[in-house]
Amino acid sequence: MRLSSSRRRTSHTLQRSVASVALAGVAALLATAVQSGAATAAPQQAPSASAEAGAQPVKLTPAQRAALIRAAGADTAATADELRLGGKEKLVVRDVVKDADGTLHTRYERTYGGIPVLGGDLVVRTDADGRTEGVTKATRAAVDVPSLDPAISTDRAERQALGAARAQDAKGPDVDRTPRKVVWAASGKPALAYETVVGGLQEDGTPQELHVVTDATTGKKLYEWQAVKNGTGHTVYSGTVDLTTTQSGSTYNLTDGARGNHRTYNLNRGTSGTGTLFSGSDDVWGNGTASNPESAGADAHYGAALTWDYYKNVHGRSGIRGDGVGAYSRVHYGNNYVNAFWSDSCFCMTYGDGSGNANPLTSIDVAGHEMTHGLTSATAGLVYSGESGGLNEATSDILGTAVEFYANNSSDIGDYLIGEEIDINGDGTPLRYMDQPSKDGASKDNWYSGIGSIDVHYSSGPANHFFYLLSEGSGSKVVNGVSYNSPTADGLPVTGIGRAKAEQIWFKALTTKFTSTTNYAGARTGTLAVAGELYGTSSAEYKAVQDAWAGVAVGPRPGGPGGGTSFENTGDVSIPDNGAAVTSSIAVTGRAGNAPANLQVAVDIVHTWRGDLVIDLLAPDGTAYRLKNFSSSDSADNVDETYTVNASSEVADGTWRLRVQDQAARDTGYINSWKLTFP
Template sequence: MRSLSKKQRISALAATAALVVAGVTAGTATAGPSEKESTAKAGAQPAAMSAVQKTQLIKKADSAEAKAADAKALGLGSKEKLQVSDVIKNQDGSTHVRYERTYDGMPVLGGDLVVHKSKSGKQTGVTKNTKADIKVSTEGVSAAEKPATPKAKGSKAPRKVVYASSGKPVLAWETVKGGTQKSGAPSQLHVITDAKTGKKLNQYQAIQEADGTGASQYSGEVKLTTDGSDGNFTLTDKSRGSSKTTNLENSESGDGKEFTDKDNKWGTGKPEDAQTAAVDAHYGGMQTWDFYKEVFKREGIAGDGKGAPSRVHYGDNYVNAFWDDSCFCMTYGDGEGNKAPLTSLDVAAHEMSHGVTSTTAKLEYAGESGGLNEATSDIFAAAVEFHAPENKEDVGDFLVGEEIDINGDGTPLRYMDKPSKDGNSLDEWSDKAGDVDVHYSSGIANHWFFLMSMGSGKSEKNGVKYDSPTSDGSTVKGIGITKAQQIWFKALTENMTSNTDYKAAREATVKASNDLFGKDSTETKTVEAAWTAVAVK
């Protein structure tokens, strides 16, 4: 990949792809989305749960008895153990238990699965990341063959694992290489090597970046939930899991210093005021929290009622922002000349949505699953913008990073109606999609989502005009963003696993739509048509 200028040094947020199939949907390309044809079945939607109820549900699923029963029903071997990572409960009482797996005490990378159960607790199905039997031998592998631990800051010693993400499961070493990426962000590069041959099997970056440049406060005057009393207010939101926004003061580590204010009136709208970036970041965190809670009954990014911290003023002239699972936090740089904080609403929602993915499907940040990971963040970034209170400064749209003007000419970073307009993103799938940078291969799913929401051809929403082509010239009539986001969230949280590719994503969204709207519904037909239109069959 060519070297990037400071203004370009960012991981692109995502791209869009064209999708449409002839004869499946009616109407013209300019007809726009329809929200009235059918309503999602209440029972198939997430049930509202408090943090305590969620904890109790996970505890019950994680009991030795429950795990043993599921392991037996799945036909797992005696060396295989299940570890509950999450449980989704629907309004009809059905549950979806997400498991990680170990083999002889070793983590199985790619061994994750979801067990679907009825209200009575009976298994109704299972979604596996790998269908291969897990059988490996540790014979002939000694500690002396362990890869050397990188010396860079943040590196972690190799751990023995079973690699089952693709092909036949094998014994492997997983090494985490720390240090700093080319963009300036910290590095947590996971490298997987065959324990017997030393061959590299896979690698992925755990620090997930977003790029952009900003010039000022992006959302105009906003309401903030803070804590404290006259003379001593802080940017702490106790109503949203004690989410907190802190000041790194240009350092690259630590929790940051607490922002304080005497009159509870924050920032000036100008980047020279250190509080301004904090206002945007805090507001973005609030709106992202509210979106997941109000739309999907998810209390907090991880669904555990706990807030996700935001840190602003990272590094010096840092033109980026990133999500970090290790601190479960969002971090923002100040952009070129420390005058353009990367704190717009869609950047915040994009990055925080990485936290949702990391606690549900855990889509690996490489290959096609990496593209789906990035697309998920772009999809929900758009959804958060549309869900947020009416904001003339930053209206809901299907553009990515339009406020931060990273190109310097007023154009957005990415386009969901036609991803390739950014010069890099994919409009449709090909067998080389897995070899493309995840920020560009994400365009396939972004385009699918746009077609699902708005349809193909010319359309307009909130004063923003679009023109979305399809790969085969067919016409797709959108079903509206509300239904489209319901389908994607259900597919992500219930049917996708760590190495889901585009073909499997199609299967996951079809299943989600069947559950929500019915097998022969207009919504499911549109899901299939849209995927076909972006060449995912």
């Protein structure tokens, strides 16, 4: 989904004021990637190139990860207090990622009055000494509802949810549990709501877990999304491969004891349950043909093992949830079912046999795609609808493709084509093209303001295109024998940094920057932050991320076309009452020469009796530009304004700071965000 805001902005013109002054106050929080709804979100502030080695994630064993989660769980009350959450709010630890320098990225869910807050998730970044460096929030709205007593019945919520399912031509929709009470915070002002889950089958026979959110006061439908994630992939078998199996007495079965006891089952055309675990008197599985049920089982088992190995060896993650526990696979689902899917409720992948039950969808990139849906659910939790749904689907294409390249299997060579072997259309064409998504006739090459309203498999196009551009660059080229020719939205070239770096950037952004509501603007912000952490903000990699996003119409290139370049810090900084000044920093990079005479400084400060505040912009050399003076008569709340500063005598690149001081007693607040825009 896309969060949007429509905030008043006024403009003031200033000239250079006093000379260099000393800085006072506490260190500002680093910028965070909260959504603004526009696709021109600016980069997070990031460390210099010297930090890159320390920013690499470390490989945690399940026991080490569990210990970090326990430690964070013991400190949730203090964390909630530091984040200034309300008295009714509590945090629940969901995941922890650790960098080599000791930085922790702790992902939390929120509750309010004991009930879940959907769209209230956040990630807190702390340094090796436990100091908070930044917070990424799914919503910036304060979580507060007038009452926790619903005005409508659960029956009304059920009827609305069933109606939503029938509108999508669901087969046999049913509600198997009472709607649960939640706070819905993902798309505007938080509201008390019911979440209803509708089962049954989708129109194409895929199992259904349709989540419908109903306002518990008005009865209005607030949102809906599908929790079963469909994927598509190749039907090419992987040739003769080694499988890790288990022997019990004289019988072998498809249980992988080396990978969390992942098991592969035969549904034998069924559509429910786990089916029968593949077993036999020998350790030979299938004969390479679709007519032998074991062949598809062998492919699925092999693909799951490759995906496990990829995440463990490349990204240091032991299992989809990071807990060392394997998912399971089910093959031969339904009859003539031309798809595959991941379900959180069973923690499993399921594969159909294709048209005529002749082409099982059980090859490497299918397994990578489906298991990655599970990874996304366990980390960012990208809602499977709107722009976040497109990013969810693209993440599975991107990392599923990475698994295929990692496999280095001569029978299924790595490429940037999705589903080229299935031939659903009967003309030998792929389902999706990462180098130019629009070649499939439905996917979009570039971002536009309405992209969140189309099917997530097609709104994934810009992210897939971004990943290709970042990996390989624009223009004509041949990779592993496949020809590509990738255009850009702005007509300018993009130089790739290689797939290995591109997939590291995407994975770390997914696991440490993205939240359930991340949109394309937020994806740009998060990937730029990671590129800065890993390679430095003046690196070729950082610039390539900027250029690749500009190549799909998400944000401008530095110094290039697109209406100016923005740099933003959305980290909250508390302003002490009648105390010392505090500062918030933004690192500006890639701007040759001096700053402009019309530098735009957008300031968003939450503070009662704003007249108490004095606000200055500090240039990299310490020169101060007064934005707002103290005024004892200005009793209005908050500062939400854009100032124009003549900074033409200042070097553009460097660290700029917003300095704020409260010079009178009784009223308090915090810097919510601020932004520099270079026209």
